[in-house]
Amino acid sequence: MTDRILLAQTLDTLLAPEKFRDYGPNGLQVEGRMQVRKMASGVTASLAFIEAAIARGADTLLVHHGLFWRGQDGCVTGWMKRRLALLLQHDINLFAYHLPLDAHPQWGNNAQLGQRLGLVATQRFGEQDLGFLGQRNDDQLFADAGALGAHVESALGRRVTIVDNRDQPIRRIAWCTGGAQGYFESAIAAGAGAFITGEISEPQAHYARECGVSYIACGHHASERYGAQAVAGHVAAQLALEHEFIDIDNPA
Ligand SMILES: [Zn+2]
DSSP: OEEHHHHHHHHHHHHOGGGOOOSSOOEEEEOOOSEEOEEEEEEEOOHHHHHHHHHTTOSEEEEEEOSOOTTOOOOOOHHHHHHHHHHHHTTOEEEEOSHHHHHOTTTSHHHHHHHHHTEEEEEEESGGGOEEEEEETTOOOBSSHHHHHHHHHHHHTSOOEEEOOOOSOBOOEEEOOSSOGGGHHHHHHTTOSEEEESOOOHHHHHHHHHHTOEEEEOOHHHHTSSHHHHHHHHHHHHHTOEEEEOOOOOOO
8 A cells, every 4th residue: 555645756756757748747637545555557548447447446547548638628528527527436546657658668668569579679769769679589580571460460469450562571670659650750760671550540551662661550559558557567566556457458
């Protein structure tokens, strides 16, 4: 058991949100009770996640996608009212960390996805250094993009989208979790043979074909399932909290 203030300080010290320009507030987004016993981690503070966390007795939530984003109209209506009402009614703390949770070199989404895929990063690339670039941890090559795609499918348990026009072995692999299609050009510039992220938009298919760098989109949610649970597990062990990861499946 700990208190909300110490938990907030521990998370902020670990994730250093002040170093990032982000799309929403990082840290405590909704204040709940002071005494913290059980933390539930998840990808998104959706209604289903909040309900599941309450059902499992959590008093504190840690997510990658919180409730508040730049560009929202600021009204507490509809889905926002329902999510907020549930949190406030149950006196639940909601912590959310977006880019700081992608970026953390050990517990973040990119680091944890790399570990899951058996990749080791040797450099970072792209805006705010969020992209990871490296190779297989056994130093072998993937025979081609199809082999890399099949590997990602089996590691994540999900079908992926591959755009591939090079039929040659792949050593240097870049990755950036979530909706990082905008990082593809900096991955190409950094010398990647393939780029893995959650989503793909129309232009990237052409860049992949024209630049000979394979593109693998493995799902925004699927690529970001590992960071929040790693951070929460680490911090829970440090502060003697209970912790449970709750995965609410998402096809996107
Ligand atoms: Zn995301």
